[in-house]
Amino acid sequence: MERRIARALLRLSEQTGRQVPGGILLDIRLSRQDLAEMTGTTLYTVSRILSRWEQEGLVKSRRERVLIRRPDGLVQVAEDTSPASADAGGEITPGEDARQSLPR
Numbered sequence: 001m002e003r004r005i006a007r008a009l010l011r012l013s014e015q016t017g018r019q020v021p022g023g024i025l026l027d028i029r030l031s032r033q034d035l036a037e038m039t040g041t042t043l044y045t046v047s048r049i050l051s052r053w054e055q056e057g058l059v060k061s062r063r064e065r066v067l068i069r070r071p072d073g074l075v076q077v078a079e080d081t082s083p084a085s086a087d088a089g090g091e092i093t094p095g096e097d098a099r100q101s102l103p104r
Contacts, residue, residue: 001039001041001045001049002049002077002080003077003078003080004039004040004041005035005039005041005046005049005050006074006075006077006078007078008035008038008039009026009035009059009066009068009074010068010071010074010075010078012026012028012030012066013026013068013071016028017068020067022060022067022069023060023067023068023069023070023071024067024068024071025065025066025067025068026065026066026067026068029064029065030064030065030066031064032046032047032050032061033046035050050066053074056073057069057070057073058070058073058074058077059074
């Protein structure tokens with residue numbers, strides 16, 4: 001789930017991001033509920049992940065505003081291909097063929 005949220009924030013930063021002192025400000029109103037709906041998760045999950053990322057210095061989230069403080073850190077989360085993150089995100093990693101896991 002972290003990968004989905006990181007990817008959504010990075011995509012939004014490319015579309016609406018504005019360089020400001022301290023990072024990239026998403027130049028749109030974005031509530032945690034909006035982010036949850038965009039990524040197919042719950043408000044609780046988004047809040048928990050964003051709170052942890054704030055503690056780690058990756059983002060700063062305030063009342064419908066998100067500042068990406070360390071885009072490189074979010075890229076690492078978004079590109080994490082470890083088995084644990086693949087299971088958590090429910091996504092197939094690039095290069096992985098879904099047909100390999102189907103019974104013949």
